[in-house]
Amino acid sequence: MSAIPTPYLLYLGAATDFLGLKTARGLATFAPEKCVGEWRHDDCPYSVGLDRVTLDEGVVRGARTLVIGIANPGGRMDARVVADAVAAARAGLNVAAGLHQRLRGEPDLVAAAEAAGVQLFDVRDPPADLPVGNGRPRAGRRLLTVGTDCSVGKMYAALALTRAMQARGHAADFRATGQTGILVAGSGIAIDAVVADFIAGAVETLSPPREDGGWDLIEGQGSLFHPSFAGVSTGLLHGAQADALVLCHEVGRETLRGLSHSRVPGLAECLDANLRAARLTSPDVRAVGVCLNTASLDEAAARAACAAVEGELGLPVTDPYRFGAAPIVAEIERCFAA
């Protein structure tokens, strides 16, 4: 995939599902300098905190690419989204999306892009000729973020840890496994979009051996406890061959995303299951911390929540968005001193 031209105009459309704005929120948080604003309709009750602009205003501000920043669990676009993307292409913008439903599968959009001479970027398209995983030990240090559920902050945690590691002078690279991460990082592989036989092999490809003593910080996906997506999480664990795991959890989340009949697992149970599965390809894997998403709490309650989990699990606990990732970086330095 060639590089996606920036800056982006973030498309929220008429989204009414806050969790479905994950891509837009991720970009607004981690790459605001790449975004000229957000384009949303009056029936969208949410903002990601950027300037609200129309399509035309986005063009005037110099946007090069419209990013479809919304997703429902099935990853499909409704007719209005497609129509807006067509309008953007006609206005001279490239269009990027990370949905299962591909932009190139929309004939009207393909025609509009061809007529306008702009490109369509389906960031979920996997690379051709991925290998199956082999599980052989490879050089380099790797950390994987794992979660109690989908959308609990695994990408945020991996990005925050990458930046904190770099700030401490470590060679460290974020490895994106989802559409938002790919748009933030500029490269990566959408693991949930590869053919099932190649999940682990895709992660081995994404995070190849490294000899510089540095770290790959790999973005986790799904949860071993999510009945829809645990296969992806399992292959990711095995392909990552992680030296270190960081468990991510959203405080107050009681039922799994999209599955109100399924309860979020306990943190100790979840961490134990992840360590057990990870040992298949990384026998010495260890947990180095917990990242809590405490957005629902005030600061005192957030600190108390971190302290409570720290007491329960005996690991550094932080909300990386609120309190930074330093405690976990310190634990990594302690556990993996040269």
Added chain:
Amino acid sequence: MSAIPTPYLLYLGAATDFLGLKTARGLATFAPEKCVGEWRHDDCPYSVGLDRVTLDEGVVRGARTLVIGIANPGGRMDARVVADAVAAARAGLNVAAGLHQRLRGEPDLVAAAEAAGVQLFDVRDPPADLPVGNGRPRAGRRLLTVGTDCSVGKMYAALALTRAMQARGHAADFRATGQTGILVAGSGIAIDAVVADFIAGAVETLSPPREDGGWDLIEGQGSLFHPSFAGVSTGLLHGAQADALVLCHEVGRETLRGLSHSRVPGLAECLDANLRAARLTSPDVRAVGVCLNTASLDEAAARAACAAVEGELGLPVTDPYRFGAAPIVAEIERCFAA
């Protein structure tokens, strides 16, 4: 995918690789009544034990579909195979194959099929619009075969159990998850070929709720302990929502298929991990038996191997190909009495 018309003419062509005949051998073993014969050239040294017929004789015997029963290591068809498939289409046969290389990717074959009004069945193509899994409890009883490794007899076990259940008067259906099983059953979904996000959903689609008190016997894939494919196995476990698991193992297999550096897990450890993972969507799942592939042993040693595992795990153990599946069916009847 609509059902593949039977009977089949099995195509062996000029195959010189015995392992590559797996699909043809599976059909000849489990669905000989669906096969009018085998079509092989003089330079093919192997038979799968059916009558050797020409294309024309196959047509005269009433064949409806030519099944490409061979695969070379690359999963590709050479020019002679394509030419023979074209000849079969012109002779009025549908053509089915489970190769990576798709029949619909061969322009000459597509044209011949269109001209003759016959269909091409790429049995690895997943259905369009698969849902993501939801893990909600659904009606009906389901059994899944799981394994210590790939290619240890999970399809054979599921088919043998289906027939043994039927012979005891139970409503029972085999649910195929791989290409050979799909050709035996006439329908199914090649789970390893679906996009990773949809593994569990594909299995929920393959084995929908049933209200007749009968059983679905679902063919397992891969192994939770195989670093290449455990993601597939995990999604399959969760989508299957199995009431009963049968563990499959090949006696004497010491390292994982394709990964000589990885050891086959112990049976107790493997069964325990499968039960633990399965409980996410089926809390009351239980093991009902073990199927050993004892092809490498003489009969006395095979019986001794079964007895040893029975003593270790406290479950009925059989080689279904050699000794039948009755002990496991009896355990199912005991555990799930109405």
